[in-house]
Amino acid sequence: MKKWIKFELAVVLFAIVMTTMESCKEKSTKENKDIALNESIKATAENPKKKLSQEFKDYWYSGQAEITSYALEQPRYGQMRDGHAVLVFVTEPFSADKQVKADAHKSDNIPVLKLNSTKKYLTGVYPYSIMSSSFYPVHDNQHSLKVTFSAQEWCGQVYAQLNNRDQFEVKSHSYFESEADQNISLDKVTLENELWNKIRIDPKGLPVGNFKILPSMEYLRLSHKELKSYDASVRLVDNGAESTYTIAYPELQRTLKIKFSTAFPHTIEGWTETFISGYGQNAKTMTSRAKKIKSIKSPYWQRNGNEHVSLRDSLGL
Secondary structure: OHHHHHHHHHHHHHHHHHHHHHHHHHHHHHHHHHHHHHHHHHHHHOOOOOOOOHHHHHHHOOOOEEEEEEEEEEEEOOEEEEEEEEEEEEEEEEOOOOOOEOOOOOOOOEEEEEEEEEEEEEEOOEEEEEEEEEEEEOOOOOOOOEEEEEEEEOOEEEEEEEEEOOOEEEEEEEOOOOOOEEEEEEOOOEEHHHHHHHHHHOHHHOOOEEEEEEOOHHHHHHOOOOOOOEEEEEEEEEOOOEEEEEEEEOOOOEEEEEEEEOOOOOOEEEEEEEEEEOOHHHOEEEEEEEEEEEEEEEOHHHOOOHHHHHHHHHHOO
């Protein structure tokens, strides 16, 4: 009887030891992952910060956003559509942890130059409404912290979000069955979406040459291309008062040209995007064009009353 009790106690003790070891192993694994993530964040945060000029501070930290309207010619389904686009650039504090606009001052907040880009046009009887956002550090020392994209039209909605963490973590949602809900991890490369922000901060530091780029979320989702990086050939040409930044994707048969003022504040004057529009027999190479209408500085978030609607006239909208 005593031997049997001793045996049972031994079994129980063995089980306790094994459970404790497994628990410690799981805890150690979690701690190692947390350490790796923290080290990644720390390494990124310690990249050299570019010094902000007084000119930059005076323009971008005046308590106002820059809003620019554009006349838009946009191909869709193999036909040209008329519409308008708006680029809204504004600085704001960004939460390093939650990767959203910070509600309050924190020591680890990251100052970003945010770009909200919108397009609106009609495809026959129904409208398209498109918006992309990119949150890029003003110190120009790392990739965009987050990029979002959404498109609404009468067939349904498409939404995608990229977060800059240990890797690029992308969540994409679509009403198309073949795309549906996706969770993708990508190695970090240059983001087409962030290059617009970089033009406004330091165009002389724009990357040129042949390298991989993740194309814009708008293009990848609306053209139903695989969400991955593609080989690109990139060049910057200074034409005096105006410069042109060209990104060509041979595999996609797509070329984006962004025209901007060479002098500060490097305003976006317009752009062209050549790509294959339409499907099947209707597919053809077409070019989207955006031409600047008007640019203003305004704290637009405070101009939300009915009496402010007339302010849209100043943007030609």
